Amino acid sequence: MIHALFHMAGRDLRLALRQGSDVAMVISFFVITVTLFPLGVGPEPNVLARIAAGVVWVTALLATMLSLDRLFQSDYEDGSIDLLLLAPAPLEILVLAKTLAHWALTGLPLILTAPVLAALMNMPSDGYLVLMASMLLATPTLSLIGAVGAALTLGARRGGVLISLLVLPLYIPVLIFAVAAVDAAITGLSPRPHLLILAAMLAAALPLAPWAAAAALRHSLR
């Protein structure tokens, strides 16, 4: 089972790195959209500092979602999904592997880019570490919840839009606690309770989301 997990994740990573454009697109979207805020809101440092955590996080949510529709789509189009369903390894494990690969290709680059953009938004320096910690705990949850949405909309016309409608409401709790953690750190309070709740969400999503996504995949092929 562990072998199947690494085998599957390895293939998705190799494919994505060879095609290359996916990671670049997510990061470019993240950078460009955050850059729009100082232009739109005005270069007032205090205003930017106040909204920095929220802007970085909302944009990270949207960037994650941008890449979700391709999670199962190419396997669906070329018939690979049939063979994945017929593989001796549990489909849940294969879905988990694909989701982890998705996180490594979107969540991880987002975490690494976030401090640069936080600086652009004039975020107080107390918030940097907590921003990265909150992203480290919460971006895997985003990929996991997103996998359920991607599996549910597989084969649907305009699936990308449908994913947003399904998944964005489920991202709200993640957004609230992630931004609250950064704000707490900036105002000198302890971010610990918020981070613990983010960790709890991850702990719940890790077994539940692959299970739900696998059920949706099986259903979509009936």
Next chain:
Amino acid sequence: MPNRFSGHGLTCFRGERFVFEALDFSVAAGEALVLTGPNGSGKSSLIRIMAGLLSPLEGHLAWDGEPIAGAPEDHSASLHYVGYQDAIKPAMTVSENLAFWAGLRGARGDVGAALDVVGLGRLAATPAQFLSSGQRRRLSLARLAASPAPLWLLDEPTVGLDRAAVGILESLIARHRAEGGIVILATHQPIAAGDDAGSLDLGAYTARRQVFDDQSEGAAA
């Protein structure tokens, strides 16, 4: 190793209509079954039902009389499905494509040898995007040689294949049957699955039921 793969009273309902009904088949180890029938008679659907990718509306599949519903994982581990789609990633090389599918089935076998069998050994390091459609088909068929499974379900395996490749497929089938494997294939083209291969004409099972009949009788499942 199980001996007999069979289906009992299978009815297929797809896209708001009954495709075939009350279909029975039975294939023993070492035997082959060729599915024939006009377009739309449900050959691909039957193959997908046999693979467990599609649920029949009525009826069930069995190994040695034991329904597979109890152990669907055992069933999928014991079959090879080659559908009309090739499941090939253009960005990976020929051998990487095959190694992925073989490795997922836990096969430690020699990918290169399987590629040699289908005549793609020379192209092992070529990205799959440069393959012709016949070569892509050969690569799909190489999965059969790369990892063992007692039941082969082949949906139109000869589409796009040249005469030599059809010969390779015929010899693969003959060898598999000699080793006690089961081959079920749907095809329009003549292919020698063996002189004693059974055949099943799906045209004979075309459903007479209509959707509205069914509702008035209250028999819809």
